[in-house]
Amino acid sequence: MTIERIVNELVEYFSHPDPHGVPVLRIPEPIYEENRVAAGPITLWDLKISGLSEIRLDYINVNLTSFTAVARVSAPVGNIFGAYEWPGWWSTSEGEANITMTNIQLTGNLILGIDDDGILTADSLKFTLYYQELIPHFTGLAADHSLMVSAVDVFFDSIIEPLLVGGLGDKLKALINRKLQDAFREKPFPDSISPVDYFIAKTRRDLRQKFDPFIIERKEINMAWEMTLVLKDINLSGLSTIHRTHEVSAEFIDNAIFATVQIGAQELKGGADWSLSAALFPAISGHIDIEIESLDITVELRQPANIRSPPVLRKIDIQLGNLAVRSAGERTMDYAVELLVNIVPNIFRNVIMDKVEPKLHQVIQKQLNGLDLHRIVMDKLAERRLRQEEATPTEP
Template structure:
């Protein structure tokens, strides 16, 4: 699904002026002769965002100047304005303020700014007094573009672009009509108000084409990457992917998961935990939304995920006085659920390291059963079953800081730019094969329930 939203965002950024969809019936997914590799485009974008103030996006198919159809408008006092051969300059010089993709809702919002746009062309002004014509320019400053779009599953099970909304505003505007002559002083008030009128006259033509072209381009790309798949209306495509990921985790034999043996010594005592298993890791699910953002020259991922019930068992042994005294037994445990919200940011300048911004953990009710310690079994069970449940919020708050620091240390060791470049060949392979989403989907795996007695037969 990530590729869907990349396509959606890029289509919005071009304001709909993408290349027309042709009726070529070829089905050969191989790169056409001279077609640019996706890896080359990615490398250009990586270099582009190393700038402190990146403007535009390399490779975005945005015509500059942007041609506008001829227009006619009637004003006060019998004045009629004609605009012809008009074009807008500077439309490719945009800055991204933010992009917010709500993956669960399949909705994208974006805000772009352009410092200055200029419309140039020829005008004719006819009034009951006189007629004037010549070149004109309109300078628009502080342009702000709000774009919003979402995908949805149609009745045929196909993903389609649905609601699309784009609006354009500005902070200031100036107009220069040449060759007005005496009409320049007579109609000065009209001329002063003509700037917003010209802008509002041009905007519907831009937006009308944008809605049509953006929707067509998004749907074309969706057919290319997911045209051979059907999605149900009852579950979001994101949750389908998560469900498929759960099957993959089980296929990788990570659920049940065996934890490495643990050994530690305290004073004269030594403790060993061995043959420790955990069941339920693959029960992870989306608890809240999953949001991908781009703002302040950084890509931000905000995840809210959790698991269902986790269960486990371990064999323990306590020795004292170098083995003179020893005691062994088994213990089983269960955790009602574990959930967490994680926020990770990656500067668009990939020479910089990822940043772990926030971690919020929550743990459900904890239960432990112990066997082998004699009467101490009851003491251990009471201590573990009561105290952690009473103090689990305080325990989680205490763990969040060290965990965040540990994760940040690991992130500091990641060379993002180098890893991206190492994976670029896979992107080219996907491009060669046609970017089919179905090729990323694992084969259906049989649902085989776990026999709990196999792990908890004490």
């Protein structure tokens, strides 16, 4: 089963309004298990396990800063039916077992870390099983076993939970670690910082090399009363000071992924040559330098699990620190510009940002609407497969 097929299966699964059942895998309903299975002191065989066709993925929370995750799946009802044997002190119980559970919830807690070789690894994976009602029915029970079954909580802890999730955490942990070893063997992380901060550090390096300073040649703005403002040689430096201001997290709720990213930048500096012209008036010009004390941006995105749908920008919030403007000229107009820009934005910068954010929101959402995430993902996977095929030596 290729990764491309898995992705397509997941896209098709989440394209339904009420996705349920286990995606990708073709699991029969019920599952038949003829082999003998030990559940505490009980041995079961010829099992029929039903309920997986109604399983639902309820919730996932991934904290990319601490690298922890919580996931919860549920099913309205589950049933185990089969033959059993239960040795006792004086006699052995045997017959048919019919165990029903309602409103089942299975919660998994995953903790990731980095080993001595810099490889991302699953340190801990634990599952907890909850239920609303447990209805066990056994034929041929001895008296002591009948008493234990009547104590439902004890029966669940010693028999049912080990049967359904016993050893599941260890098996999945080993599988995850094998996949992580294959994925990150050639790309180890430093053990001194978290992986998300490592990626931010790499982003700072890329910004420093390519976009710091960020330069725009010319910008012409037509204003009221036939006035035109021309900005030339616009430059902004300090973008490479971006850093994480809060935890980075993602949640899966109601078949959609909600991601929150909060980043900031330290002191930003910029400058531009400007000229202002208007009909019947002589043009004036000058140069200004701007310093922004700090910049904090919060972005909240919603991506439907069906990646045929584009992401939605739910929120963008920009907080500016104090602004300082200096003019290189010594004319009255230069002082007026410097005084105006220093006073007005600092007093009304929150009001200004409240006006700017909706416009920025519209511009960003327009760009997001044009994204074909499904095609992008499939193209990337095809490129990855092609590289792997090219790197694999052919047999003579």
